[in-house]
Amino acid sequence: MKQFVPFKSGKVREMYDAGDSIIMVATDRISAFDHILKNHITDKGAVLTQMSKFWFDFTKDIIPNHMLSTDVNDMPEFFRTDEFKGRSMKCEKLTMIPMECIVRGYITGSGWGSYQKTGEVCGIKLPTGLRESDKLPRPIFTPSTKAALGDHDENVNMEQAIKFLDRDFPGKGKEYAEKLKEYTIELYVKCADYAHSKGIIIADTKFEFGIDNSGKIVLGDEMLTPDSSRFWPLEGYEPGHSQPSYDKQFVRDWLNANPGNDYLLPQDVIDKTIAKYKEAYNMLTGKNFK
Numbered sequence: 350m351k352q353f354v355p356f357k358s359g360k361v362r363e364m365y366d367a368g369d370s371i372i373m374v375a376t377d378r379i380s381a382f383d384h385i386l387k388n389h390i391t392d393k394g395a396v397l398t399q400m401s402k403f404w405f406d407f408t409k410d411i412i413p414n415h416m417l418s419t420d421v422n423d424m425p426e427f428f429r430t431d432e433f434k435g436r437s438m439k440c441e442k443l444t445m446i447p448m449e450c451i452v453r454g455y456i457t458g459s460g461w462g463s464y465q466k467t468g469e470v471c472g473i474k475l476p477t478g479l480r481e482s483d484k485l486p487r488p489i490f491t492p493s494t495k496a497a498l499g500d501h502d503e504n505v506n507m508e509q510a511i512k513f514l515d516r517d518f519p520g521k522g523k524e525y526a527e528k529l530k531e532y533t534i535e536l537y538v539k540c541a542d543y544a545h546s547k548g549i550i551i552a553d554t555k556f557e558f559g560i561d562n563s564g565k566i567v568l569g570d571e572m573l574t575p576d577s578s579r580f581w582p583l584e585g586y587e588p589g590h591s592q593p594s595y596d597k598q599f600v601r602d603w604l605n606a607n608p609g610n611d612y613l614l615p616q617d618v619i620d621k622t623i624a625k626y627k628e629a630y631n632m633l634t635g636k637n638f639k
Contacts, residue, residue: 370442372437379393387613401573411539414572415440415567418438446559452534452554457482461481471491481590540554551573552592554577554579
């Protein structure tokens with residue numbers, strides 16, 4: 350049996366080259382503030398993979414995505430074990446665009462901090478009088494460049510995004526930037542409306558895209574998981590303060606409230622985190638996570 354070694358290990362995922370495809374494996378690692386925490390969150394990788402699969406299927410009418418299969422029987426023999434089952438995705442090979450396409454439907458997090466200081470978020474002027482966690486008049490596109498592991502991503506405006514993309518894709522910067530914005534907003538609106546009907550507010554999220562062999566833009570990486578999004582319960586939603594969440598904001602809040610934690614979580618925080626991830630999965634998909 351051929352052995353495989355990851356050619357890339359990210360904060361959460363490990364990537365394997367399977368020749369005609371990529372096997373993307375979501376681990377149980379969790380990151381916050383650009384650091385990988387010392388704990389593992391049992392079942393987290395499987396939740397992320399299965400939730401991404403749900404959303405990829407849900408949005409394939411808007412844009413093609415890189416998902417080929419989540420069945421390990423469709424992968425090389427090396428991956429047909431319990432270690433990889435449920436957390437692995439066979440994906441089309443893409444030339445990834447080194448940009449996180451962030452979309453914000455509500456004002457929170459770093460966006461709220463920026464708005465309080467300048468009335469803007471990533472250079473976008475917003476109406477006066479907004480409260481923390483208010484819904485924005487319309488979703489806004491606030492991309493960032495992807496940094497190396499351990500570094501911080503850098504927010505950019507559309508003009509900067511065009512110049513940045515032109516470096517990797519000469520002559521295509523404007524076209525790609527405009528398409529990425531269009532896809533990002535359209536994906537968010539469809540998915541946020543659906544999630545709202547299931548009792549979850551998607552406050553913000555990020556998408557990543559790549560270019561296939563034909564030059565077409567394809568949706569890649571993960572999609573609308575508790576790692577990449579802010580999920581709030583619709584029940585009890587009240588602007589004017591931060592909201593409870595189904596995502597890793599719970600972990601961020603604990604880290605902020607416990608300085609000197611050395612990025613080590615207590616067991617009760619680990620248990621509550623995976624419970625929140627599974628609850629969000631169950632609500633959004635209508636299935637009990639297995």
